[in-house]
Amino acid sequence: MDATVRVERYADQGRCVGHIDGRVVFIRFALPGELVTVSLDEPHNRDDRFWTGEVTEVLEASPERVTPPWPLAGPLAMGGGVGGADLIHVSLPGQLAWKASMVAEQMHRLGHVDVEVPVERMPGDEALGGLHWRTRIEMMAGEDGLPSMHRRGTHVRVPLTTMPLATNALLAVAEHTKVWEGGFKPGDQIRCAVPEPRSVDVSTPQTSSEEAWQAVDGNYAVLVNGKLHAGRNKLTERMSVDNKEFTYTVDARGFWQMHRMAPMALPQHVMGLVHEVLQGKPQATVWDLYSGSGLFTLPLATLAAPSTRVLSVEGSKLAVSSAHTNIREAGLRDVIDARCGDVAKTLSRDVPRALGRPDVVVLDPPRAGAKAKVCQQIAQSGAPAVIYIACDATSLARDTATLTKLGHSLADIRAFDIYPMTHHVETVALFRK
Numbered sequence: 146m147d148a149t150v151r152v153e154r155y156a157d158q159g160r161c162v163g164h165i166d167g168r169v170v171f172i173r174f175a176l177p178g179e180l181v182t183v184s185l186d187e188p189h190n191r192d193d194r195f196w197t198g199e200v201t202e203v204l205e206a207s208p209e210r211v212t213p214p215w216p217l218a219g220p221l222a223m224g225g226g227v228g229g230a231d232l233i234h235v236s237l238p239g240q241l242a243w244k245a246s247m248v249a250e251q252m253h254r255l256g257h258v259d260v261e262v263p264v265e266r267m268p269g270d271e272a273l274g275g276l277h278w279r280t281r282i283e284m285m286a287g288e289d290g291l292p293s294m295h296r297r298g299t300h301v302r303v304p305l306t307t308m309p310l311a312t313n314a315l316l317a318v319a320e321h322t323k324v325w326e327g328g329f330k331p332g333d334q335i336r337c338a339v340p341e342p343r344s345v346d347v348s349t350p351q352t353s354s355e356e357a358w359q360a361v362d363g364n365y366a367v368l369v370n371g372k373l374h375a376g377r378n379k380l381t382e383r384m385s386v387d388n389k390e391f392t393y394t395v396d397a398r399g400f401w402q403m404h405r406m407a408p409m410a411l412p413q414h415v416m417g418l419v420h421e422v423l424q425g426k427p428q429a430t431v432w433d434l435y436s437g438s439g440l441f442t443l444p445l446a447t448l449a450a451p452s453t454r455v456l457s458v459e460g461s462k463l464a465v466s467s468a469h470t471n472i473r474e475a476g477l478r479d480v481i482d483a484r485c486g487d488v489a490k491t492l493s494r495d496v497p498r499a500l501g502r503p504d505v506v507v508l509d510p511p512r513a514g515a516k517a518k519v520c521q522q523i524a525q526s527g528a529p530a531v532i533y534i535a536c537d538a539t540s541l542a543r544d545t546a547t548l549t550k551l552g553h554s555l556a557d558i559r560a561f562d563i564y565p566m567t568h569h570v571e572t573v574a575l576f577r578k
Contacts, residue, residue: 179206438464442481530577
């Protein structure tokens, strides 16, 4: 079923809202104010509260609409459908406006606070047109053995010959290791992980594949079904905060911030908030929850105060193994107590008395958020400040409501566009008791 719809406003998951005969319809690849033809998803004849659909024709376009720079990720009707870039039709300024509106709406609706949320673009992204930012990509081999992505609503796997969201360094690795030439078994899971070189800037549009390949210098991994196909299993990530250099060992199978600049920008902002909270305090106790491989842990331990103790808690054994290596290599084993386990359970029974009263809690939970129990445990710790890094605005808003009820108020909020061309956004919020 097709229908003509006047698009009304932004919604979640990269969609916009319209109405068909009084029924709400969530529309992919639309923009507020537009008049569009929409093809409804099947089934659409049930008595659900809403329908979903996708733009097939734009009759009156928004000023923020652009021609998708990666057509395969655009609407199905226009030859796209592979996903992974649901704002590919929106100008870069329009994407920032969309994300600011989305975070503010969720904070109002679920967090019960009214805020304006500035969204900061990462350095270099504008020059790159919002492309070439991912240091990790995942694909599946099709029946022809080529890397592919699934076309939404069909059984078709679309072969890929490049990935426009991938960094120049990653594309150079894929070219030199012949990833695009295929030879994989149908159904193989292919993962490419390439830390961004920091010694030389290879992110500019003028960078050649050979220059990027030389800069990578063997620091990459191509995994097939979780096993090393080319490169190495242990990758080296480098970043700096407050002009201090940090080096991390990260398992190629594990999590790391995908945007090439996120491991620089997020810790720098978080440490700025920590300095603001501590106000030059000579001694501090810090909790780093959902700490991963230690992205925030190392700067917190060395930069928060002259004498700092850190309790880090992470559930992934793979990440904690990397964290222990990073802590040891940084000479911080006497400063950081790194625990492996569920955060809520660890805080309930496994917090050393000397670390039981944090001056500040930093948490970077998964997409589902920290949830009520962990928020309650943080409040019970007596921490005067909480810095919450969120990859999902809805989860942040829900946890904001919980923290507010427990005596914390939102003191600062800022978003970072570390997922260009998608509806995702990273938000950092400071709460004070």
